[in-house]
Amino acid sequence: MKKLFLAIVLLPALTPLPAQSQQNSGTLAGFLSKQGLAGAKLERRFGNHLFVPVLINNRRAALMIDTGSPVTVIDLNSVSTFGLTVEKTGSSVGGLFGRSWERFGTSKVKAIAMGNCTVTNVPVAIADFSDFNRDRSGPATGSHIADSKALAHINGLLGANEMVKFGMIVDCTRQMLYVNPNGRSPAVSQSLAGFLAGRGFTRIPIRLNTNNHFDVEGALNGHATRFIVDTGSANTLIDTQVAVRSGTGVTALAGVGAGGAGGLVEGVNRTGVKDLAIGTFKIANAEVVVAHLSGDILLSKSAAESNAGVLGQEYLSSHFAILDMGGMALYLRHPDSR
Numbered sequence: 556m557k558k559l560f561l562a563i564v565l566l567p568a569l570t571p572l573p574a575q576s577q578q579n580s581g582t583l584a585g586f587l588s589k590q591g592l593a594g595a596k597l598e599r600r601f602g603n604h605l606f607v608p609v610l611i612n613n614r615r616a617a618l619m620i621d622t623g624s625p626v627t628v629i630d631l632n633s634v635s636t637f638g639l640t641v642e643k644t645g646s647s648v649g650g651l652f653g654r655s656w657e658r659f660g661t662s663k664v665k666a667i668a669m670g671n672c673t674v675t676n677v678p679v680a681i682a683d684f685s686d687f688n689r690d691r692s693g694p695a696t697g698s699h700i701a702d703s704k705a706l707a708h709i710n711g712l713l714g715a716n717e718m719v720k721f722g723m724i725v726d727c728t729r730q731m732l733y734v735n736p737n738g739r740s741p742a743v744s745q746s747l748a749g750f751l752a753g754r755g756f757t758r759i760p761i762r763l764n765t766n767n768h769f770d771v772e773g774a775l776n777g778h779a780t781r782f783i784v785d786t787g788s789a790n791t792l793i794d795t796q797v798a799v800r801s802g803t804g805v806t807a808l809a810g811v812g813a814g815g816a817g818g819l820v821e822g823v824n825r826t827g828v829k830d831l832a833i834g835t836f837k838i839a840n841a842e843v844v845v846a847h848l849s850g851d852i853l854l855s856k857s858a859a860e861s862n863a864g865v866l867g868q869e870y871l872s873s874h875f876a877i878l879d880m881g882g883m884a885l886y887l888r889h890p891d892s893r
Contacts (some may be wrong), residue, residue, distance in 0.1 A: 556856055568649030591736070591737065592722075592724065592733040592736075593671050594734075595608075595731070604611050604868065605620040606619055607622070610669075611629075611637045612638055612639075620708055621715075622786045622880070624787060630681075631681050634662070641661070646658060672734040713768060726877055728872050737793045747879055755882035755889075755893065756886040756887065757836040759835070761885055761889065763883075766852065773866075774830070776828060781861065781862040784885055785865035789841070791866050791867040792864045793842050794864050795847050803825075803827060825842060825845065827872065874887045
């Protein structure tokens with residue numbers, strides 16, 4: 556039976572928010588504007604997650620930017636707000652912590668407007684986000700996103716499929732989303748690669764794995780592996796067994812748990828990684844969160860496909876990550892580089 560695997564993790568932010576970038580604030584925006592891309596300002600909410608204020612069928616909403624979700628997903632409880640017609644499926648929802656009994660539906664959104672760009676006829680999955688929204692107040696349309704720094708209502712996830720289709724570029728530190736109205740463009744991606752290389756960024760190729768998740772090559776203390784690139788996870792999350800095999804110890808975090816797709820919850824711990832490599836980019840003495848992750852997500856039965864877990868927002872944000880979804884590339888830069 557087909558499953559929808561959403562690599563979304565909601566847990567208390569375990570690291571401080573990143574420092575501001577030292578780059579000129581208008582440089583990347585100006586460059587992409589000349590390339591014909593439209594920009595939308597993102598909001599950092601719920602710990603360390605990025606949300607984009609949108610209009611869904613002319614109703615105000617908030618979507619989490621989630622490269623760990625293969626498709627765009629709308630909360631079941633927001634369906635009537637947006638006037639969606641839902642078709643039931645027999646397909647189950649799965650996530651980092653395993654499979655759920657929940658079955659997701661499908662629908663089509665006439666229009667999603669973000670910034671000064673509108674995408675139309677967007678196929679979406681429908682899933683129940685009640686567990687994520689249980690402790691959040693405010694209208695289901697997320698209309699309080701502009702004036703509240705607290706927990707925003709999650710109307711859904713903006714998934715990787717639309718990001719690739721429209722050549723979207725995510726600036727995780729400056730909190731911007733750029734959309735190419737003409738769709739993904741190899742010429743834009745090539746120009747961006749040159750632009751960022753001249754500013755000290757390292758390019759890491761992104762690959763689509765068999766779960767339709769975007770992953771990159773990497774290593775834990777010299778042990779080769781892969782990581783799912785997941786803006787929907789506040790923290791980098793590594794499977795416990797993989798962490799132990801890489802020679803790291805695990806420190807218990809009493810009472811701390813993470814919520815995943817399908818309403819599943821898992822206790823988490825912390826460990827230190829002496830050498831965390833993302834492609835050829837290295838982060839020394841990194842702290843990561845560890846938990847028991849689903850073998851389906853890890854693709855642990857395949858040596859060519861297996862991964863260690865997810866690369867989350869804390870390192871994406873603090874290392875100025877630029878995600879070129881149309882060009883299948885992740886760019887990182889060290890905080891002290893110029």
